[in-house]
Each structure stands twice: as structure tokens, then as C-alpha cells.
Amino acid sequence: MLGTLLCALFFHRMKQHRDIVIIGAGAAGLMCGIMTARECLAMGLDARITLLDGAKKIGAKILVAGGGRCNVTHHKVLPKDYAGASRNAIKKVLKAFSEHDTMRFFEELGVELKQEDTGKMFPVTDSAQTVLSALIDECDRLGVMIRNPWRVGTVKRYADRFEIESSDDRNEPILADRVVLATGGMALPRTGSDGAGYRFAKFIGHSTTERIFPSLVPLVVDERSSWIRELSGISARVNLQVHSGTGKRLASFTNEMLCTHFGLSGPGVLDISRWYLDAKDNDPEVSLVINWIDDVSGEVFDQELQGLGKRTVAGFLRERLPERLARALCEQAGIDPSSPGHALTREHRKALVQLVTQCAILIERDRGFTFAEVTAGGVPLSEVATSTMMSRACDDLWLIGEILDVDGRIGGFNFQWAWASGTVAGRSIARSLVDADSNQA
Numbered sequence: 136m137l138g139t140l141l142c143a144l145f146f147h148r149m150k151q152h153r154d155i156v157i158i159g160a161g162a163a164g165l166m167c168g169i170m171t172a173r174e175c176l177a178m179g180l181d182a183r184i185t186l187l188d189g190a191k192k193i194g195a196k197i198l199v200a201g202g203g204r205c206n207v208t209h210h211k212v213l214p215k216d217y218a219g220a221s222r223n224a225i226k227k228v229l230k231a232f233s234e235h236d237t238m239r240f241f242e243e244l245g246v247e248l249k250q251e252d253t254g255k256m257f258p259v260t261d262s263a264q265t266v267l268s269a270l271i272d273e274c275d276r277l278g279v280m281i282r283n284p285w286r287v288g289t290v291k292r293y294a295d296r297f298e299i300e301s302s303d304d305r306n307e308p309i310l311a312d313r314v315v316l317a318t319g320g321m322a323l324p325r326t327g328s329d330g331a332g333y334r335f336a337k338f339i340g341h342s343t344t345e346r347i348f349p350s351l352v353p354l355v356v357d358e359r360s361s362w363i364r365e366l367s368g369i370s371a372r373v374n375l376q377v378h379s380g381t382g383k384r385l386a387s388f389t390n391e392m393l394c395t396h397f398g399l400s401g402p403g404v405l406d407i408s409r410w411y412l413d414a415k416d417n418d419p420e421v422s423l424v425i426n427w428i429d430d431v432s433g434e435v436f437d438q439e440l441q442g443l444g445k446r447t448v449a450g451f452l453r454e455r456l457p458e459r460l461a462r463a464l465c466e467q468a469g470i471d472p473s474s475p476g477h478a479l480t481r482e483h484r485k486a487l488v489q490l491v492t493q494c495a496i497l498i499e500r501d502r503g504f505t506f507a508e509v510t511a512g513g514v515p516l517s518e519v520a521t522s523t524m525m526s527r528a529c530d531d532l533w534l535i536g537e538i539l540d541v542d543g544r545i546g547g548f549n550f551q552w553a554w555a556s557g558t559v560a561g562r563s564i565a566r567s568l569v570d571a572d573s574n575q576a
């Protein structure tokens with residue numbers, strides 16, 4: 136009797152053909168497609184899963200990530216590596232699919248990963264294509280359809296279904312029972328992530344944060360700090376801090392920094408950029424401060440300078456910094472680099488200590504979304520249930536990945552967010568089909 140009932144329920148489910156449409160086949164969308172399909176298969180549910188993407192070639196961001204090597208995750212992922220939404224809420228999503236789950240997932244797909252000294256995880260092939268191909272192959276294996284280029288123009292909610300219209304007249308509208316917004320943010324808009332998803336979300340009843348701005352973005356220095364541009368090509372491990380107008384330390388990162396023809400770049404600058412830009416919006420007096428010898432305090436450096444004796448200042452600085460940089464710092468402090476330490480006046484010494492350990496750089500602007508790796512701001516995470524990623528504003532809708540107000544620092548954290556939120560949504564979509572079936576039964 137029980138067997139017959141279970142059988143009837145199984146066939147009932149098989150008959151209930153559902154259309155699940157995921158808009159955006161980036162990291163989050165691909166992961167969501169795979170996880171939804173796997174769960175549906177495991178539960179004996181019949182679902183047609185379609186990924187729609189406006190790009191001619193999908194996975195552009197996966198391919199450019201990590202300099203073409205794709206830093207898929209970090210060996211240790213913590214909520215404090217993220218900004219935007221509340222860290223508690225972020226933690227819930229990350230816990231449901233951890234960095235270890237990501238490593239296992241890719242290994243099962245045949246993508247072996249390696250850990251670098253920085254803690255970043257890369258495919259052993261050092262090729263992002265390995266990661267993208269594995270995801271696409273898994274979609275194929277599971278029967279997840281990828282339709283591209285299929286740029287979505289509008290998403291409308293009717294009583295029990297969604298209608299998705301293309302911005303291209305040649306594509307017929309698509310009806311869907313479940314919809315996932317995985318359209319990303321606005322970083323690197325030429326890849327197709329241009330903020331259209333915010334429009335869809337708002338139309339359906341969501342909001343976006345007051346500010347949506349580039350994160351992990353290079354910074355253009357002001358004319359008054361243009362000496363930095365002369366150092367183009369020089370990189371150094373530095374400590375970068377954001378100070379409020381009153382001198383309070385708001386953020387601090389120690390990492391490599393690269394001086395360029397426009398200003399500052401490199402991982403340290405990308406990481407601090409988010410905090411600088413955020414603070415600058417509220418406080419025009421905010422400053423970016425560099426300690427060129429990150430582990431040495433001003434006091435210690437001052438004492439070292441006082442003990443130089445006959446050694447030249449430039450010679451001393453060269454032990455720690457590239458020669459061109461050492462010379463530039465001396466020049467900025469008004470010191471002849473070849474002068475011996477004992478000849479330094481107190482004023483010159485203080486000026487050098489300030490420049491080396493507390494060098495305030497005036498920033499004109501950031502380089503915008505075109506050069507940003509990620510978007511700060513978006514749809515508030517509080518507008519989805521973090522146990523499912525399901526919208527609180529609209530039934531049968533899920534939001535995942537960068538469209539949400541969550542951004543990570545450099546190191547694989549943004550992909551980890553995409554994999555985790557995509558997985559949570561995928562599992563929840565399958566469960567929602569079971570729930571709908573049992574309500575009907």
C-alpha cells in the first residue's frame with residue numbers, strides 16, 4: 136500500500152513538468168543550474184532548467200579572473216572577508232556551502248586545485264578555462280540548457296508564472312514557474328553585467344542600496360600627488376590605511392601595491408579602495424595613508440634614522456625599498472639622497488619619517504566599473520531569506536551572486552559567495568517543487 140502511494144507520488148512528480156529559468160550564466164547562475172538539476176534528479180522531480188545569458192560567449196568573468204587562472208576560492212573563508220550586508224547573514228550562506236565544499240565540488244568535476252602562499256586556490260592547470268569547461272560540461276551532463284545570446288529585457292510576474300521577454304524581438308518570450316536573478320552587478324560591464332538585474336529586481340518589488348559603487352578598483356591620484364605616477368611600474372608590499380577627517384583609522388590592509396601611470400593599483404589598493412570610496416562619500420576629508428615599510432612604525436624608523444651616522448639616507452632606504460622609490464621619497468622630503476644620516480636636520484628627518492610611514496596620497500577618483508572587479512551595494516541581503524536565497528518580496532523568485540549587497544576582498548571570496556549562494560538557491564528551488572507538489576496532492 137505504502138509502496139503504491141510512493142509510486143503514485145513519484146509519477147505525479149514526474150508528470151509535474153516545471154520550468155526553472157536562471158537569468159545569468161555567470162559563476163552563480165551556472166552553480167545554481169547544476170545544484171538545482173542535481174537535487175531535482177535526486178528527488179525524482181521533472182524540471183526543465185534553462186540558463187539565459189545575453190553574452191555571446193558565457194563565463195567571461197570566470198575566464199578573466201585571477202589573471203586568467205581563476206582564483207576559485209580561498210583556503211579559509213570568513214564573514215569578515217566580506218562587506219555590505221550584515222556579517223551574520225553572510226555567514227549563514229557561507230556555512231551552507233563552505234570553501235571545503237567548493238574544493239570537493241571541483242575535484243569531483245575533475246578540476247584539481249592547488250593552494251598558493253597567499254591562501255588563494257587555483258586550478259593546477261593555471262587555466263580558468265578548466266573551471267569554465269567543467270561547469271559547462273556538468274550542465275550538459277545534467278541536461279541544463281544554456282541559451283545565449285539571450286538578453287533579458289523584462290521580467291513580469293503574473294498570478295502563478297513569470298514571463299521573461301528578450302530585448303531582441305527575434306526571441307519568443309519564455310514562461311517560467313521559478314526564476315533566479317543571477318545577473319551580477321556592474322563591474323566590467325562589457326561582459327554583460329551592466330546592472331540590468333537591479334531593474335528586474337525593482338520591478339518585481341525589491342529595492343537596491345542607496346549607493347552602488349565600484350569595489351576592488353584602481354585609484355587615480357590627484358595632480359598634487361602626481362609624483363606617484365612617476366614611479367609607474369614600481370611595486371612594494373605596503374600597509375594602506377583609510378583615515379577619517381579626524382584621523383581615526385577606518386580600514387587597514389597590508390599587501391602588494393603597484394604604482395601606475397594613473398596612480399595606484401595592485402591587490403592592496405584594490406582591497407582598500409572599497410573602504411576608501413565608501414568613507415569618502417560621507418566625509419570629504421577622508422585620506423589614504425601609505426606606510427611604505429609596512430612592519431615598521433614611525434617611531435622605530437625615526438630612531439633608525441638617528442643612528443645612521445655616516446651611512447647615506449638613500450643607501451639605508453634601498454635596503455627596504457626599490458631604488459627609484461627611495462630616491463623619490465628623499466626628494467619629496469627635500470633631502471639630498473647622498474647626504475649622510477648625521478647631516479639630516481630634525482625637520483628633514485621628521486619629514487622623511489612622515490613620508491615613509493604616514494604618506495597621505497590625494498585621490499582624484501576611482502577608475503570606475505570598467506576597471507572594477509566587483510560591485511559594492513545592490514539588492515539588500517535582508518530582502519532574501521538566507522536559508523534559501525528566496526525573495527521575501529516575490530514568491531518563486533531567488534536572487535544570488537553579485538546582484539546582492541555582498542562584496543568580498545581579493546582572494547577568491549567573491550567566487551565563494553557565488554558558489555555558496557547559487558548552491559543554497561538550487562537546493563531550495565528543488566524543495567519548493569516538492570512543497571508545491573505536496574500542496575496539490
Ligand SMILES: Cc1cc2nc3c(=O)[nH]c(=O)nc-3n(C[C@H](O)[C@H](O)[C@H](O)COP(=O)(O)OP(=O)(O)OC[C@H]3O[C@@H](n4cnc5c(N)ncnc54)[C@H](O)[C@@H]3O)c2cc1C
Pocket residue numbers: 158159160161162163164187188189190193194195196197199200201202205206207208285286287288317318319320322323326327328329330331332507508509535536537538546547548549550551553
Ligand atoms: C577582472 C576580474 C577578475 C576577477 N577575479 C576574481 C577572482 O580571481 N576570484 C574571485 O573570487 N572573484 C573574482 N572576480 C569577481 C567575480 O568574477 C565575480 O564576483 C563573480 O563572477 C560574480 O558572479 P555572478 O554570477 O554573480 O555575476 P557575473 O559573473 O557578473 O555573471 C552575470 C551574468 O549575467 C548575465 N546578464 C546580465 N544581465 C543580463 C540580462 N539582462 N540578460 C541575460 N543575461 C544577463 C551576464 O552576461 C553574466 O554572464 C573578478 C572580477 C573581475 C571583473
